[in-house]
C-alpha cells in the first residue's frame with residue numbers, strides 16, 4: 001500500500017517538515033534533485049524515497065507534470081512540500097493532479113484512517129486553526145534543516161525524468177549582497193519612512209553600531225529595489241526571531257509583523273503615534289527617524 005503522506009523536496013532540508021507529522025505514519029519522500037540530496041536522505045527515517053533526477057540544464061520546475069503524475073498514481077492522503085522555491089511549483093502540480101486544495105503555513109499534521117487533521121496559521125500567524133479534511137490535501141510547511149541520519153537506509157526507486165521543454169541557458173549570482181537574517185540576533189529594519197536611497201547609509205551605520213543585520217519592509221525590496229529581496233521581513237518574506245528587532249519608519253501592517261512574531265524584543269521608531277507598529281512593540285519612540293537614528297548611532301558608538 002502507498003504511504004498516506006508524500007513529501008516533495010529538491011534539497012535535504014526537510015527535517016522540520018518531517019517533525020510536523022504526528023504519530024507513526026508512513027512517509028514517502030519524492031526527491032526532484034541531484035543524487036547528493038538522495039544520499040543525504042536515505043537514512044532520514046522515512047519509509048521510501050522516489051528519485052527523479054534534475055541536471056545542470058533541467059530545473060525541477062520542468063518536472064512538475066511528471067511529479068503530478070507520480071503523486072496521482074500513489075494517491076496519498078496528503079502531499080507535503082516545504083514553502084520555498086521550486087517546491088511551490090511542484091506542489092501546485094501535485095495538488096492539481098490530486099484535485100486537492102493547497103493549504104499554507106501548516107504546523108502539525110495527523111493522518112488517521114479516514115481523515116487528516118492539521119493545525120495551520122491564519123492571518124499572518126495571529127490565529128492557529130485546527131481543521132479536519134476527508135479528501136486529499138496539499139500542504140506547505142517550513143522545511144527546516146536536514147534530518148539527522150537514523151543509521152538505517154531505505155529503498156530508493158529511481159524514475160527516469162521526462163522534463164517539459166524548459167532549459168536553464170545561463171545562471172548568474174544576484175548583484176546585491178545577501179544577508180542571513182534568519183540567524184541574526186539583532187535586526188535593524190527600515191520601511192517607507194526612509195525618503196531616499198542614499199539615506200540607506202543612515203540605517204547601515206546604526207546597524208553597524210548595534211551589531212545588527214539590516215532588513216526592510218517589502219516595498220523597499222520589491223518595487224524600490226533599495227534592498228535585496230531576501231532582506232524583506234514579513235508574511236511573504238523572511239520569518240525571523242532575533243533577540244532585538246528595531247523597526248524604523250515601518251507602519252507595522254499585519255503582513256510585515258507576521259515575519260517578526262518570534263522576536264524577543266521589538267522596538268519601533270515612527271513619526272505617527274497612531275502607527276499600528278506601536279500596538280505590537282515592546283518599546284516605541286514617536287519621532288522623526290532623521291533625528292532619532294543619527295542620535296542613536298552616536299550614542300551606541302560612544303558606549304562602544
Ligand SMILES: Cc1cc2nc3c(=O)[nH]c(=O)nc-3n(C[C@H](O)[C@H](O)[C@H](O)COP(=O)(O)OP(=O)(O)OC[C@H]3O[C@@H](n4cnc5c(N)ncnc54)[C@H](O)[C@@H]3O)c2cc1C
Pocket residue numbers: 190191192193194216217218219232233234235236237238248249250251252253254255256259269270271272275287288289290
Ligand atoms: C499579500 C501581501 C503580502 C505582503 N507581504 C508583505 C511582507 O512580507 N512584508 C512587508 O513588509 N509587507 C508586505 N506586504 C505589504 C504590507 O501590507 C505593507 O504595505 C508594507 O509592509 C508597508 O511597508 P512600510 O511599513 O514600509 O510602509 P508604510 O505603510 O507606507 O509605512 C511607512 C511608515 O513610515 C512612517 N514615517 C514616515 N516618515 C517618517 C519619518 N521621517 N520618521 C519616522 N517614521 C516615518 C509613517 O508614519 C508610516 O507609518 C504585503 C501585502 C500583501 C497584500
